Amino acid sequence: MEIRLDGFSFQYVSSQPTVVSEVSVAVASGACCAILGPTGAGKTTLLLAISGALGAQHSSGTGRGEISVGPHVFRPMPDKVLFPQVGLCLQEPQIMISGLRDTVYDEIKFSLENISVDPELHEEQIVSVMERLGIQHLRDRKPFTLSGGELQRLTLATLLVVQPPVLLLDEPGNSLDDDALSRLVRILRQLRGRTTVLFSDNQPDLAILAADSILIMEDGEVISFGDKKSFLKNLGEFKSSLPVRKWQDVIRVLSRSSSLRAKRVKKRFGLA
Amino acid sequence: MSISLKGVSFSYQPGNPILRDINVDIQRGECVLILGRNGAGKSTLLKLLNGILKPTAGEVLVNGRNTASTPTSDLAAHIAVTFQNPGDQIFASSVRKEILFGPTNLKRQNAELLTDKALTTFGLGSKASRHPYDLLPAERKLLTIASAVATDAPFLAFDEPSAGLSHYERESFTNAFEELKTAGRTFIVVTHDLDFFITLATRVYIISSGGIGYAGSADDVLSQRETLRKLGVRIPLSERLLGMLE
Secondary structure (H helix, E strand, O other), X not given: OOEEEEEEEEEOOOOOOOOEEEEEEEEOOOOEEEEEOOOOOOHHHHHHHHHOHHHHHOOOOEEEEEEEEXXXXXXXXXXXXXXXXXXEEOOOHHHHOOOOOXXXXXXXXXXXXXXXXXXXHHHHHHHHHHHHHOOHHHOOOXXXXXXXXXXXXXXXXXXXXXXXXXEEEEOOOOOOOHHHHHHHHHHHHHHOOOOEEEEEEOOOHHHHHHOOEEEEEEOOEEEEEEEHHHHHHOHHHHOOOOOOHHHHHHHHHHHHXXXXXXXXXXXXXXXX | OEEEEEEEEEEEEOOEEEEEEEEEEEEOOOEEEEEEOOOOOHHHHHHHHOOOOOOOEEEEEEXXXXXXXXXXXXXXXXXXXXXXXXXXXXXXXXXXXXXXXHHHHOOOOOHHHHHHHHHHHOOOHHHOOOOHHHOOHHHHHHHHHHHHHHOOOOEEEXXXXXXXXXXXXHHHHHHHHHHHHXXXXXXXXXXXXXHHHOOOXXXXXXXXXXXXXXXXXXXXXXXXXXXXXXXXXXXOHHHHHHHHHX
16 A cells, blocks of 8 residues: 655644655555654654644644545544554553563464454464564463563564555664664564565664665654665765764765675665 | 672573672662663663662672662662663653652752753753653753752663664763763763773673673773674674774
8 A cells, every 4th residue: 555645744732843844655555665864753644644643632633635545545644553464563661561461472462363363263363473573482471561672573473464455653773682683674574565664763774774765854854755876875964863873884884895796785785 | 988799690580590690789870781681681781770670689789788688778879770761760840850859859959950951951941841741852851860960869770762862962961971971970871882881881781691790890801702693682783884894
């Protein structure tokens, strides 16, 4: 499903500044777009707006422009949560857990129950999602006894099991260890072509590893929107919005090196 | 002034210890990082430091006070802990009230002053009258850290304090950290963000399989890439690539 925003703006309270201003971007069906920027850039608001949660919960806010999710055009944005077409994973995993199920397995199963899918027919699917996220050993644990990183993986599992055509992830790499982060990258790559993914982050690493396009925001406005190659080639332009210093070093080393390894990395990042 | 963990074990369920025989000494003025995989027991270790959890074996001494027999309200004057999820600890109706609660409750003479200072240090001054839940998640995180600092406790233990902070907040966080360190405050930081904390740290512990899988000085840890990888510690991709290409 393609996601398109045309001149989308939003203000939570009329007396306060606009948190998202005139955002116009299109993310093709099955592509992965990273939304990068510092705190307060408007990244979360954008994800909430596309998911329908913003329109459903902040009716006192003022929106302009339009948001399209696949063939559906919403002016200015959807006014109800679009789950299960759109899955949204919030930054604080604690609030994503239902509190109604006693085990990790049942919490994931609960997602399927919610969309009237018989979970008994989909046991393999639940097991597979747990394996992909490396949480199969937590299968019988109570969700609220999990650590922060484990909980974050569980919330991702509850969404992935539903296979929404659009997946929105708000800073999904926070609190993940090395293994979980590698798994997340693998999953994002596997979803390419099937699921449209938009994720936010304030660091560039996950975007460089997994995104096709990168949207950079600051103070609610789009600073840049383009492919990964142009992002990496113009890193210096983003140093006030993002921690890119080390990446500038990487690009410098890559441009000087003609080793096989450097060639491989360049190819992977589309710089060859 | 010190914190000592002597042969500390802890189990949430009998017979299934998450931490086993942990021995750690933390001296005043240090900045100790606690790393490890998701679910390794890092946050549990922090909760043992301020007496929220009591060891099932061994003892935790905070400035000589055994956490098993000292009320947590007394320990709060010595150590302030922030949780990974700010929502687990925020309860006041404004940012200022939230910060003021700690020093007032501990009967600090200069509670107002400590509060104002913490508000300024963490860039929350303009948001003092806002409801904590009107803040952005990163700002809520800073609020919990500011609240801990305002207690004037000599030991500060933070659970993933940099998660979700963009480089603006990281900069002010670093400055605040340096200032507090110079003033003699001691830090125990649970994190996946070795890259950010390594320049501030004095020592690093990596928890693995319930025990200390690695203990070393902050100066040495980055040269132990293989150990870090084996113990599940995140090394930023840019850092990895530079290591590979140079």
